[in-house]
Amino acid sequence: MNLKKPSLLRRSISGAALLVLAACSNVAQAATYTMFRDPGCGCCLNWAGHLEDGMNAKVASVDSNDMAAIKTARGVPEELWSCHTMEVDGYIIEGHVPAEAVARLLRERPDGVAGLAVPGMPLGSPGMEAGNRIQPYEVIAFGPTGQSVFASYR
Structure with a gap:
């Protein structure tokens, strides 16, 4: 019996697994940021x-001339609506959310969170x-699972 064959097979499977992990890592780093706006x-x-x-x-x-349809289709609660809606890496970002909060969301990926929102258009928020x-x-x-405060800015 040739003992080298199982070893070669294991190395081939391990190599393939590493390639798949590397590809998944590159996909996460290359997230697409798509903003819908009036x-x-x-x-x-x-x-x-x-x-x-x-x-x-x-x-x-x-x-888009129908932002209400965009927001509704993506599950943004109406009380959180703002002027633009973005999709990134499976999440919805509604309104003037600071980049640091978006980065934290993508890094932490908290359970039960579909997105982040800054309702309205508060003065001093990014873009305002x-x-x-x-x-x-x-x-x-x-x-x-509902809504909660993710970050506060004073």
């Missing part, structure tokens, strides 16, 4: 620039800068 809204592009700088990513912008005028706001995590 074509008449300028703050959305400012927020996308903030996200691109903060995440070292490229945000694709898709114009207005000089020294700043409103405190919260980033809300939402999903099938």
Whole structure:
């Protein structure tokens, strides 16, 4: 009986497993950032620039005249709606969520969270800068288990 064959087979399987893991890792690093926005809204592009700088990513912008349909189809609770909606790596980002909160979400991947939202358009949030005028706001995590505060900004 040749004992080298099982060893060769094990090495081949191990090598294939490593290739699959490497491919999965590259896919996660190459997440696609797709933002849906009303074509008449300028703050959305400012927020996308903030996200691109903060995440070292490229945000694709898709114009839509029916943002309510976009938000509803993606399960964003109506009380959390803002002006734009982004999809990234299986998550929904609604409104002016800071890049650091998005990065934390993608890093931690908390159970029961479908996305993050900053309801409304608070002054001082990314993309809504207005000089020294700043409103405190919260980033809300939402999903099938409900809603909770993910981060607070004062």
